[in-house]
Amino acid sequence: DQQVKQNSPSLSVQEGRISILNCDYTNSMFDYFLWYKKYPAEGPTFLISISSIKDKNEDGRFTVFLNKSAKHLSLHIVPSQPGDSAVYFCAARGNSGGSNYKLTFGKGTLLTVNP
Amino acid sequence: NAGVTQTPKFQVLKTGQSMTLQCAQDMNHNSMYWYRQDPGMGLRLIYYSASEGTTDKGEVPNGYNVSRLNKREFSLRLESAAPSQTSVYFCASSGGYGSYEQYFGPGTRLTVT
Numbered sequence: 001d002q003q004v005k006q007n008s009p010s011l012s013v014q015e016g017r018i019s020i021l022n023c024d025y026t027n028s029m030f031d032y033f034l035w036y037k038k039y040p041a042e043g044p045t046f047l048i049s050i051s052s053i054k055d056k057n058e059d060g061r062f063t064v065f066l067n068k069s070a071k072h073l074s075l076h077i078v079p080s081q082p083g084d085s086a087v088y089f090c091a092a093r094g095n096s097g098g099s100n101y102k103l104t105f106g107k108g109t110l111l112t113v114n115p
Numbered sequence: 116n117a118g119v120t121q122t123p124k125f126q127v128l129k130t131g132q133s134m135t136l137q138c139a140q141d142m143n144h145n146s147m148y149w150y151r152q153d154p155g156m157g158l159r160l161i162y163y164s165a166s167e168g169t170t171d172k173g174e175v176p177n178g179y180n181v182s183r184l185n186k187r188e189f190s191l192r193l194e195s196a197a198p199s200q201t202s203v204y205f206c207a208s209s210g211g212y213g214s215y216e217q218y219f220g221p222g223t224r225l226t227v228t
Contacts, residue, residue, distance in 0.1 A: 046218065102160060
């Protein structure tokens with residue numbers, strides 16, 4: 001059972017426009033959400049996170065929105081740049097017992113920003 | 116400050132051979148993790164160590180063993196490699212309770228023939 005879903009395997013946008021990456025989750029015990037970016041042949045790098053007590057977190061060009069009632073979060077990149085082209089992973093942390101330390105990852109969305 | 120380092124970067128094994136993937140972090144983190152990444156499958160947790168002296172199974176532990184050698188080092192061992200273990204392996208670390216961001220190493224690309 002996939003608890004974190006990224007339903008779009010890929011997304012293509014023009015440079016300067018907005019990129020919106022979506023993520024849905026099923027486990028209501030998730031209380032912290034993260035986005036990672038991954039370039040080919042490199043490890044994932046942490047991008048931005050949000051606690052379940054917030055509905056928005058912003059860091060420069062990156063904003064994450066959380067809709068708890070819909071169990072949905074999105075990452076907005078404005079403006080998009082060619083260097084943003086990468087695979088983006090959504091991840092969630094559970095808050096019960098031994099799962100405190102574990103993250104559950106989605107399958108990723110490949111973002112391509114065209115010049 | 117090198118962050119999370121992994122060795123080797125690449126490895127080719129024959130079916131049945133064994134090997135150990137090494138991981139070290141210099142961020143004084145309490146928790147460490149091993150993931151595998153396969154096409155279309157995202158990142159799947161193999162084993163993790165919440166703190167020095169403890170290890171626990173993740174989502175896909177079969178065929179693997181781990182050792183938390185000390186606070187810095189966390190190794191992953193394949194006792195008898197199988198073609199299904201062809202993958203890219205990532206080690207990660209995090210501060211532990213209250214600090215949820217995980218920091219990843221550059222990965223080891225393993226091919227089992």
